[in-house]
Amino acid sequence: MMTICDNTDQTELLRFWVQELTHLSPHEVDEVVTALSQEKATLNPAA
Secondary structure (H helix, E strand, O other): OOEOOOOHHHHHHHHHHHHHHHOOOHHHHHHHHHHHHOOEOOOOOOO
């Protein structure tokens, strides 16, 4: 099963953009990244 973050580079990139776009604290960014990293990847959100 593919997830949104299949490798370290994707996870770090996600962490960077969550921080840039939300200006959350590092702890909050980690919580968001952890939650998003567990989401199943999909090309069709309606599926």
